[in-house]
Structures are given as structure tokens and as C-alpha cells.
Amino acid sequence: MWFFGREQIEIPSRDRVEIRLEAIGGQGANSAGKILAEVAILEKKFTGNHFSSFGSEKRGTPVKSFVRFSTSRKPIRSASFIRTPNLLVVFHEYMIESHPEIFSGVGIETDVLINSAKSPNELLFPKGVHPRWVGSIDGNKIAHGQNCGLNSVMLGAMIPFLPELGKESIEEVGGRYFVKLSEAERQANLSGLKKGYQGVRVKTALPHQDRINLEEQDQVRLGYENAPFGGVIVNPGNTALKSHEASRKGFAPKLDKEVCFNCGMCDQVCPDFCFVWKINPASRFGAELVGLDYQYCKGCQKCIQVCPVQALTLTAENEITELERSTSWLENQK
Amino acid sequence: MKTIKEVEQVTQLRTGNEMVAEAARAIDFHFMGYYPITPSTEISERIDAMKAKGEIRTVMLPADGEHGAAGACFGASTGGARVLNATSANGLLYSLEQLPVQAGSRMPMVLNLVTRSVSGPLDIRCDHSDLMFALQTGWIILMASTPQAAYDMNLIAVRLGEHPKVRLPVMVVTDGFFTSHQRQEVRIFKNKSDVESFIGVRNDCYTTLDPRKPVTIGPYMNDPDLINNKYQLHQAHEAALEAYQEIVIEFEALSSRAYPALETYGAADADSALFILNSAAETSKEAVDELLASGKKVAVFKPNILRPFPSEELKKKTHSLKSIVIAERSDSPGSIGGPISHEVKSVLFSDHHCDIAAISRVFGLGGKDFNEEDAKSLLVDGLKIIQEPGAVPAFGFFGADQGQSKALPKTILPALTREEVSPGLVKVNQKDGALHVSIVDTALLATRSKRIAPGHGACPGCGIFSGLDQFFKGIEGDVVVLYHTGCAMVVTTDYPFSAHRITYLHNLFQNGAPTLSGLVEVFHEKKRRGEISTSEEITFVMITGDGGMDIGMGPTIGTALRNHPMIILEYDNQGYMNTGGQLSYSTPFGNETSTSHVGKQSVGKSFHHKDTASIMAATGIP
Numbered sequence: 043m044w045f046f047g048r049e050q051i052e053i054p055s056r057d058r059v060e061i062r063l064e065a066i067g068g069q070g071a072n073s074a075g076k077i078l079a080e081v082a083i084l085e086k087k088f089t090g091n092h093f094s095s096f097g098s099e100k101r102g103t104p105v106k107s108f109v110r111f112s113t114s115r116k117p118i119r120s121a122s123f124i125r126t127p128n129l130l131v132v133f134h135e136y137m138i139e140s141h142p143e144i145f146s147g148v149g150i151e152t153d154v155l156i157n158s159a160k161s162p163n164e165l166l167f168p169k170g171v172h173p174r175w176v177g178s179i180d181g182n183k184i185a186h187g188q189n190c191g192l193n194s195v196m197l198g199a200m201i202p203f204l205p206e207l208g209k210e211s212i213e214e215v216g217g218r219y220f221v222k223l224s225e226a227e228r229q230a231n232l233s234g235l236k237k238g239y240q241g242v243r244v245k246t247a248l249p250h251q252d253r254i255n256l257e258e259q260d261q262v263r264l265g266y267e268n269a270p271f272g273g274v275i276v277n278p279g280n281t282a283l284k285s286h287e288a289s290r291k292g293f294a295p296k297l298d299k300e301v302c303f304n305c306g307m308c309d310q311v312c313p314d315f316c317f318v319w320k321i322n323p324a325s326r327f328g329a330e331l332v333g334l335d336y337q338y339c340k341g342c343q344k345c346i347q348v349c350p351v352q353a354l355t356l357t358a359e360n361e362i363t364e365l366e367r368s369t370s371w372l373e374n375q376k
Numbered sequence: 377m378k379t380i381k382e383v384e385q386v387t388q389l390r391t392g393n394e395m396v397a398e399a400a401r402a403i404d405f406h407f408m409g410y411y412p413i414t415p416s417t418e419i420s421e422r423i424d425a426m427k428a429k430g431e432i433r434t435v436m437l438p439a440d441g442e443h444g445a446a447g448a449c450f451g452a453s454t455g456g457a458r459v460l461n462a463t464s465a466n467g468l469l470y471s472l473e474q475l476p477v478q479a480g481s482r483m484p485m486v487l488n489l490v491t492r493s494v495s496g497p498l499d500i501r502c503d504h505s506d507l508m509f510a511l512q513t514g515w516i517i518l519m520a521s522t523p524q525a526a527y528d529m530n531l532i533a534v535r536l537g538e539h540p541k542v543r544l545p546v547m548v549v550t551d552g553f554f555t556s557h558q559r560q561e562v563r564i565f566k567n568k569s570d571v572e573s574f575i576g577v578r579n580d581c582y583t584t585l586d587p588r589k590p591v592t593i594g595p596y597m598n599d600p601d602l603i604n605n606k607y608q609l610h611q612a613h614e615a616a617l618e619a620y621q622e623i624v625i626e627f628e629a630l631s632s633r634a635y636p637a638l639e640t641y642g643a644a645d646a647d648s649a650l651f652i653l654n655s656a657a658e659t660s661k662e663a664v665d666e667l668l669a670s671g672k673k674v675a676v677f678k679p680n681i682l683r684p685f686p687s688e689e690l691k692k693k694t695h696s697l698k699s700i701v702i703a704e705r706s707d708s709p710g711s712i713g714g715p716i717s718h719e720v721k722s723v724l725f726s727d728h729h730c731d732i733a734a735i736s737r738v739f740g741l742g743g744k745d746f747n748e749e750d751a752k753s754l755l756v757d758g759l760k761i762i763q764e765p766g767a768v769p770a771f772g773f774f775g776a777d778q779g780q781s782k783a784l785p786k787t788i789l790p791a792l793t794r795e796e797v798s799p800g801l802v803k804v805n806q807k808d809g810a811l812h813v814s815i816v817d818t819a820l821l822a823t824r825s826k827r828i829a830p831g832h833g834a835c836p837g838c839g840i841f842s843g844l845d846q847f848f849k850g851i852e853g854d855v856v857v858l859y860h861t862g863c864a865m866v867v868t869t870d871y872p873f874s875a876h877r878i879t880y881l882h883n884l885f886q887n888g889a890p891t892l893s894g895l896v897e898v899f900h901e902k903k904r905r906g907e908i909s910t911s912e913e914i915t916f917v918m919i920t921g922d923g924g925m926d927i928g929m930g931p932t933i934g935t936a937l938r939n940h941p942m943i944i945l946e947y948d949n950q951g952y953m954n955t956g957g958q959l960s961y962s963t964p965f966g967n968e969t970s971t972s973h974v975g976k977q978s979v980g981k982s983f984h985h986k987d988t989a990s991i992m993a994a995t996g997i998p
């Protein structure tokens with residue numbers, strides 16, 4: 043029995059446990075899954091397996107990592123994805139909206155842990171998603187503070203949800219795993235793990251929490267009746283509907299329009315075409331920078347480095363105003 | 377028979393790819409020729425790291441493509457060396473021509489095929505469409521359904537291929553991601569000497585490396601001789617099945633792991649069986665357990681060897697059957713069933729088992745997930761058809777989705793207008809026989825509509841897209857692009873999304889330049905015929921990475937020599953980034969990459985940065 047955020051969380055004893063980690067490439071979900079599997083299989087001598095599914099080799103694309111184990115040591119042979127997890131871990135809050143499909147298979151026996159600065163009660167899920175326990179952990183802040191991997195923090199935060207594995211074993215195996223790192227990094231990750239465990243807040247999911255009505259954008263599901271043959275895409279530029287905010291690590295460029303002299307250098311270097319411009323003959327070079335569309339910004343900081351007058355500064359996400367975020371590239375195409 | 381004691385083994389948690397590399401560590405092959413392709417790349421990366429640390433002696437040859445890799449392996453194997461390769465999907469297809477050469481010359485080697493769907497469209501996930509092309513090559517094909525089997529089958533492969541009555545190359549097949557990246561508890565031979573005594577010493581009757589015994593390998597052979605040569609190949613396969621049975625018995629004694637030619641799991645007197653390959657068979661065992669518990673007599677049939685096909689073993693196991701479901705991660709379009717389903721049916725037919733209801737299902741293409749519930753539903757189909765013939769169709773796609781409606785997703789961006797693509801920011805004048813180019817400030821250029829929309833999935837900070845955008849900013853007018861396989865292609869065309877606002881075409885990165893040259897020529901021919909207005913102007917641009925200029929160098933040189941009006945733009949990020957950062961020929965000398973490790977035995981990339989510009993300049997292009 044665990045006491046967190048005034049609520050006690052009780053996990054019934056389980057024979058088979060299935061964990062699904064949903065992350066963005068580079069956040070270390072694969073390694074976290076590997077550590078859990080090592081605890082379950084090598085330490086606890088359970089049967090089980092682990093594997094990850096990558097969209098591609100890119101950082102910034104969704105990654106799923108699956109761990110299953112059986113405490114009664116029934117053979118586990120399934121090499122399939124986990125469709126109805128007991129524990130769903132979301133490595134970035136933005137994914138709730140940008141990748142709502144990550145909630146598929148979440149039911150009354152699913153606990154959900156999310157990397158978010160919000161409290162469990164404040165988190166909202168897509169309509170129809172009713173988990174059992176909801177946990178939240180401000181993983182980005184801890185990882186940044188400790189200078190450690192986000193996955194170490196998330197691993198720590200998973201401990202209360204996995205009584206079968208236990209705190210000691212997860213810490214021990216994690217510690218062994220970090221041996222590959224320098225001593226400073228090892229300590230950083232160990233303390234990140236501890237802070238994750240201490241910082242996780244857990245509540246029963248509230249009935250009102252499935253409030254997100256995802257916008258009906260491009261929602262037509264393609265299949266053999268309606269997909270153009272040959273795999274042809276007849277919707278040019280529709281990646282503009284995608285969001286890549288989950289690629290950022292808590293920081294983004296902030297534009298000071300007072301300082302900006304509309305030189306266009308940032309537009310030359312931004313790999314993600316975030317900058318929105320309009321023609322303005324009154325402006326010094328005939329063009330005016332309207333703002334940047336944060337939906338596409340991955341926080342690479344190239345624009346910040348190149349800006350000759352420091353009109354762009356690296357800023358914590360929560361210091362960027364709604365107004366600043368409201369510039370839309372798509373709207374400006376119309 | 378001498379009694380064999382079980383050898384000492386160590387328990388670890390390992391993936392399929394790691395286990396192939398562990399087997400390679402124990403075998404210490406003389407040579408590995410390879411070319412990176414997901415999901416098999418990790419095998420060569422791991423072996424290269426072992427080599428760098430001095431743990432093995434294997435010579436690592438990073439070829440310029442799979443065709444070259446297979447050639448290098450063939451050459452090495454003629455010298456009596458133990459040779460390894462690993463590939464997937466289009467890598468296998470690109471080397472396909474070499475595979476019958478290897479088998480027809482009877483040169484043993486081991487190729488790990490980590491299965492993946494064959495292009496197009498390009499898909500990196502698992503199915504068996506690549507494997508099916510290998511069936512006709514004359515190679516022995518061993519199936520490894522678990523990470524453990526990936527290790528075991530590699531040891532068995534060396535022994536079997538080099539067996540004096542066999543002398544054939546052997547393919548070991550694991551399922552991409554499902555097995556290659558799945559971590560399970562495994563056991564590894566503790567002592568290398570145990571592996572050595574199991575696989576024995578390679579003994580070749582013919583070698584290219586003994587000048588005192590000259591031989592001619594690969595003659596010009598027409599009728600009436602070729603048919604005899606092929607009959608020898610057939611005999612070798614017959615011998616291989618026998619040798620396999622002996623070897624796996626010995627292996628079981630050493631390891632306590634059994635690999636019968638045809639593994640059956642479930643009721644010994646099953647009414648219905650599911651014949652299914654590799655990892656999906658493992659998943660299906662869980663469904664069998666569930667159905668057995670509810671009193672249904674079902675079983676899973678899983679061949680551990682696919683070539684030679686275990687026909688006799690299958691016949692022996694089918695006597696109680698009333699129905700069989702043959703499910704495959706591959707189709708043979710235009711035929712009712714994938715290749716394996718026809719093979720199974722032909723075995724039943726030759727055993728006068730026309731009374732068994734056999735149904736075929738294609739499932740899991742392109743990595744579509746297949747779980748216990750899916751397996752159960754296939755097994756239940758097999759039972760239904762016993763109750764009521766015709767209850768389920770004899771052939772079908774399992775898991776194909778018709779889509780939501782007849783509707784298409786709504787178009788979100790209009791096509792770029794002529795004014796938008798030609799804003800007049802770049803001007804070219806011809807004066808005194810020279811071209812004078814004038815271009816406006818970066819600020820005005822920034823207002824120009826981009827030919828690539830935001831929202832692509834490149835890594836944060838990727839240099840490709842600012843580079844491409846700057847390049848495109850300099851072109852006025854309409855552009856049609858062809859992208860080679862690589863990062864820029866993958867991150868902009870993740871179905872059903874496309875970042876391209878202009879017409880885009882992909883072809884495999886061996887072949888983009890010829891593809892675009894065909895299109896360019898047809899554009900001009902259609903203008904000549906009046907099928908396209910003579911006033912239409914299109915600039916044709918091919919975008920490639922430096923990797924595309926390794927594997928596609930020959931066709932690119934050919935295209936340049938023919939001098940078509942088109943542009944080829946190479947973005948040189950000095951490695952194969954799409955597959956996770958392996959060396960390319962343009963990686964600088966001494967650089968460390970995932971296939972050019974720095975260590976006791978290796979100095980990073982061992983040859984010089986390729987000067988693509990000079991090579992292309994030598995073609996005399998303007």
C-alpha cells in the first residue's frame with residue numbers, strides 16, 4: 043500500500059502484468075523498458091519479454107515500448123503489441139493531444155502515469171478514456187534539475203504502480219544499468235530515479251477527466267475502400283496538421299518583436315519552418331515577421347543562435363504567453 | 377552413439393539481433409560483408425563493436441550496397457572462409473541476383489534475414505514478403521522464431537551448410553522487430569570451445585586460394601549440363617533435410633533445446649491446425665493453450681526449416697486433421713493464398729489428403745500487429761469449417777480495413793499558384809556569354825511560399841530542411857522532385873501525411889537518377905507531341921543523401937553521362953542517418969560511426985572521404 047498525495051493506491055495482486063510506454067524517440071523509453079524487463083526476468087525470475095516499436099530511427103517520432111511478465115511464471119510467448127495495458131506511461135503530456143491513439147485499450151484495470159507539471163486531477167484525457175489510477179510527475183523539471191535522463195525519473199515514478207517489481211530491485215537494476223555512464227551521470231540518474239519516486243502524485247481517475255474533444259481534423263480513416271491506390275497522397279502539405287511540441291524539452295524560443303528588425307535570418311535556419319511572415323512595404327526590408335508557430339517548433343535553438351540582435355531568447359515554456367502561441371502558419375496560408 | 381553431455385550455458389536477457397551477434401562472437405567468422413538496412417543493421421553494428429574491442433577477428437567489409445555485399449561474401453566464401461551477412465527487405469532483393477550464384481556454386485555461408493516488408497510503399501516493419509523471394513534461390517532456410525533460436529540457428533547453420541553432403545549457403549530468418557528487437561531470457565554457450573567442437577572445422581574440396589590446385593569456379597554451362605547441375609542442387613537439399621535432423625538431435629543433447637523440422641504445439645490428435653511461420657507461431661501458442669483449456673482440439677504447426685520443406689514431417693502430422701488454416705505474412709497477388717499456403721496444400725494433395733479443408737489467410741502485412749486474440753480467431757475459423765463447409769471463405773485478408781467511408785481527408789492547403797512559385801525574387805540575365813544572377817534579401821525570401829510545409833518529422837535541428845529550403849528559394853517556377861530513400865524522404869511522407877506542396881516522387885536510393893531521367897525525357901516528348909503545352913516549364917530536381925550516392929553511384933554516373941536537363945542535389949550528412957548513423961563513403965577518414973568503431977583493433981573509418989564532386993565533374997556535366 044502506498045500513500046501519495048493523500049490518496050492511498052492499492053494495486054490488486056496480479057498474475058500477468060502488461061506495461062506500455064508511450065514516448066517520443068530520444069526520451070529513453072526503450073531503455074526504461076529494458077530495465078523493467080531486467081528486474082522482472084533476471085531479478086525476480088518471472089517469465090516475460092520486452093520489445094519496442096519504432097516509427098523510424100528518428101528522434102522526435104513516437105516510440106512504444108512493451109514489457110510483460112508473469113509472476114506465476116506461465117510461459118510468455120506473445121510477440122505482439124500490448125493492446126490492453128495494466129500500466130500506461132506517457133513520457134510527455136503533449137502526446138495526449140498530439141497522439142491521442144496512445145490511450146487505446148485503456149480500461150478500468152489500467153493505471154496511467156503521465157509526465158506533466160499538472161496534478162493528476164487537472165489532467166484531461168480524450169473522450170471515453172477512463173483509467174483506474176492517474177499519476178503525474180513533473181519529469182522534465184526533475185530531469186532538468188538533476189541533469190539526468192527523463193527515463194530515470196519516469197522509472198522512479200512507475201515504482202508505486204509495480205509492487206511486483208519493488209522499489210529496491212528497480213533502484214538496484216537501474217544503478218547497474220547506469221554503470222556505463224560517468225560517475226557524475228550515474229549519480230544524477232540515480233537521484234533522478236529517487237526524485238521520480240518521491241515526486242509522483244497519484245489519484246483515482248475522476249469522472250470528469252475525459253473532457254478533451256479532439257478537433258475533427260483530417261480524421262477520415264483510410265482503408266481499402268477509400269485510400270487512393272498505389273499509396274498516393276493527394277493532400278499536399280498536410281503535415282501542417284501535425285504537432286511536434288512533444289519534441290521540446292521544456293524550453294522554446296521567445297520572440298521580442300520590439301527588438302526584431304525583420305532580417306529573415308531565423309527563417310533561413312529553422313528546419314521546421316516555424317516562422318510566419320508577411321509582406322510589409324513599411325518594414326525595413328519589405329517583410330515583417332508575424333511570429334512563430336509553436337506547433338512545429340522542436341526547440342533546436344538554431345534561430346536563437348543566428349539572430350543578430352537577440353530578439354529570440356531561450357525561455358521556459360510556461361513563460362510564453364497564449365498570445366505568443368497563437369500565431370498559426372496554417373491560418374496565414376489562407 | 378557416443379553420449380553427449382549438456383554444455384555449460386549462461387542465462388541473459390537478450391534480443392534477437394543481439395543473439396545473432398553473440399553467435400557470431402562464438403563462431404568468429406573470417407569475414408562479414410554487409411550493408412545497413414533496418415531492422416537488421418544492429419547485427420553488423422554489434423559485430424563491428426566486438427571487432428574494435430579485439431574480441432573477434434572477423435574482417436568487416438562495409439559494401440556500397442547489398443549487391444556489393446553479397447558479391448564480397450561470395451568471393452570470400454570461395455576462399456574457404458566462414459562468411460556472414462545480414463540484411464532485410466530491399467537489401468535481400470537488391471542482392472537477389474547473387475543468391476543463386478552462391479547456392480549454384482555450392483559455397484556455404486550464413487545470411488541472417490531479419491524480415492521486413494518489401495517496398496513500395498516503403499515500410500520498415502515485419503512481414504515475409506522478402507523471405508518469399510528467397511524460396512527459389514537454392515539456399516537452405518532456417519526459421520528462428522525467438523531470440524534464443526536466432527543464436528541456436530546460427531550455430532546450426534554453419535554446421536549444416538558445411539556438411540560434406542550439403543555444401544550450401546544457409547539463411548537464418550528472424551522476424552523484424554518482433555524477434556530482432558524482442559528481449560527474452562536466453563541461454564548462451566559459456567565456452568567458446570563447445571561452440572567450436574559443435575560446428576567443427578570448415579573443409580572445402582574446392583578453394584580459390586590454392587595455386588597448386590587451380591580450379592575454375594563459375595563456368596559457362598548450357599544444356600545438356602545445367603539440368604544435371606540443378607539435380608545435384610536438389611539432391612543437396614534432400615541430404616540437407618537428413619543432415620538437419622541429425623544435427624538438431626546432437627544440438628538438443630548439448631543445449632536441451634529441440635528444433636524438430638516441423639514443430640507441433642497443442643493436441644496430438646488435433647481436429648484443426650494453424651500452419652504459421654516464426655514469431656506469430658509463438659504468439660499463437662498462447663491461443664492454443666486457451667482453446668485446449670476449453671476442450672477444443674487444436675494445434676499450431678511451425679516449420680523450423682523452410683528449405684528444404686519438411687514435407688514428410690507434415691504428412692505424418694496431418695492424419696488426425698479435418699481442417700488446416702495456413703496463415704502468412706505475405707501474399708502472392710493474383711493467387712488464392714501466399715506461397716506457403718500453396719506449398720502446404722500441395723503436400724496434403726500428394727498425400728491424398730483432399731478431404732482436409734484447407735483455408736488460406738494473409739495477415740500482418742507491413743508489421744500489422746497479430747496477437748493471441750487474432751490467432752484464436754484464425755483457429756476458430758478452422759473449427760467452424762469442420763462444422764459447416766463454406767462457413768468461412770477459403771481465402772481472405774485478415775485484418776484489412778475498408779476505411780471509414782468513401783470520403784478522402786479534406787485538402788488543407790491549396791496547390792501553389794504560378795505567382796507563388798515565381799515571385800520574381802531571383803533573376804537571371806545572360807550578358808556577355810555569362811549568367812548574372814541577382815537575388816533579394818533574406819527577409820523578402822522568407823515571405824516566399826515554401827515548397828515544403830512545416831510539420832515534417834525530422835530530428836530537432838536537422839540541417840537537411842533549411843538546406844533544401846534555401847536551395848528551393850533560389851528556383852523560380854514549377855518544380856517536380858524525386859527523393860531517394862533516406863531521412864528527407866522518410867520524415868516528409870509518413871502516410872497519410874506529406875510535407876510536399878509540390879509533386880513528389882520516391883524511388884529506392886539505388887535508382888533515383890535513372891527514374892527522374894525517364895520522367896524528364898517523357899516531359900519533353902509530351903511537349904513535342906503537343907500533349908503538354910509548349911509553354912509549360914518544370915525544373916526536375918533529385919534529392920539524395922550521401923548514402924544514396926554510394927549505392928546509387930553507378931546509375932547516377934550513367935544519368936550524368938547521358939546529360940538530361942535535371943538537377944541532382946546531394947545533402948551530405950556524412951553517414952547513413954536514416955538507419956541510425958552508419959558510415960557512408962563520405963564519412964571522413966578516422967571518424968567513429970556505429971559501423972566504424974574506434975577501439976583496440978579499429979581506427980574508425982578506415983578509408984578516405986569520397987570526393988563526389990570530382991567524380992561527377994569527370995562525367996563532363998555542365
Ligand SMILES: Cc1ncc(C[n+]2csc(CCOP(=O)(O)OP(=O)(O)O)c2C)c(N)n1
Pocket residue numbers: 411412413414442466467470860861862863864884885920921922923924925949951952953954955960
Ligand atoms: C536496398 C536498400 N538497402 C538499404 C536500405 C536502408 N536504408 C534506407 S535509407 C539508408 C541510408 C540513407 O543514407 P543517406 O542517403 O546518406 O541519407 P540520410 O538517411 O543520411 O538522410 C539506408 C541504408 C534500403 N532502404 N534499401
Ligand code: SF4
Pocket residue numbers: 295311312313314315316317334338339340341342343344345346837
Ligand atoms: S527552436 Fe528550432 S524549430 Fe524552434 S523555431 Fe527555432 S529554429 Fe525553428
Ligand code: SF4
Pocket residue numbers: 297301302303304305306307308309331348349350351352353354
Ligand atoms: S533573426 Fe532575429 S531579428 Fe532577424 S527576423 Fe529573426 S527574430 Fe527578427
